[in-house]
Every structure is written in structure tokens, then in C-alpha cells.
Amino acid sequence: MREKESKLSADKNNLISGRDLREKVSKTMTNRELYKAAINYFNGAEDVDVAELREGFETLIAKLDATNEKRKVAAAVKAAEKQAEKEPIRSALLAVMGDEEHPMTATMLIEAAGLDIKPASVPSLMRPLVEAGVVGKVDVKVPGKGTQRGYVALS
Secondary structure, three states: OHHHHHHHHHHHHHHHOOOOOOOOOOOOOOHHHHHHHHHHHHOOOOOOOHHHHHHHHHHHHHHHHHHHHHHHHHHHHHHHHHHHHHHHHHHHHHHHOOOOOOOEEHHHHHHHHOOOOOHHHHHHHHHHHHHHOOEEEEEEEEOOOEEEEEEEEOO
């Protein structure tokens, strides 16, 4: 009986120290075991397998890298979808845009194109075209409203 209690006590101590009798059970290290082993290593425990610890952390880093790569791919796909949605709207706005003598405000562009978007979204739609030099920004005097941002097609 004493021997059985001693064995249970030894098993309990092994579990508490982060070692769960890996000699008997051949499996990969769980995160909990990895963290406990790291804590024990930094606390000066002699019985920590540094190679196994390093391997566990390298595995975690590989998992993080894979997760980050998936996020980047998903974000790129989502951005491409949004750009694809915006392209027909940009084309419609560009088709009705006036020349330098007849600049148009966001509201005028939306009405002329027959689109159902908010005027506040026009600057973000026009930004790539302005940066590419296809569209220019000018100030337009609107009676009763003052000066507003207008857009002109540059040829």
C-alpha cells in the first residue's frame, strides 16, 4: 500500500513539474506542458529537455506564421473584391465628368451618373484617379453653399 501511495505521489509531482511521464506516452507537447516546462527551465529546474522546449516554441511560431499568412491572403482577397465593386462606380463617374471649364461637385457627379451613393464617398472613389493624373481637383463656387470640391477630367 505504501508503495502504491509513493508511486501516486511521484506521478503527481511529475504532473506538477510539467513532466507527464513522456517516457511512457509518446505524443506532442501541449501548449500547457510547453509553458510549464519553460517556466520550470527559467526557474532553474534541471530536468527540462531544452531541445523539446525549443521544438515546441518553433512549432508555435510556425503556427503563428501560418495564421498570419492566412490573414494576409484573406485581407488581400477582401481588398480585391472591394476594388472590383468600386471600379464600375468610378467608370460611371468618369464617364459623366466635365472638363476644366465645367467642373462638377460630388453631388452633381452622382446625379449625372444616376448612382445611388452618398456624396461623402466620392472623394475616396476619386483618390486613385486623382493620384494617377486622370482626374483633377478644383474648387467650385456653388450658389447658396459656398465653395465645394469639384472634379474635372484631365485629358
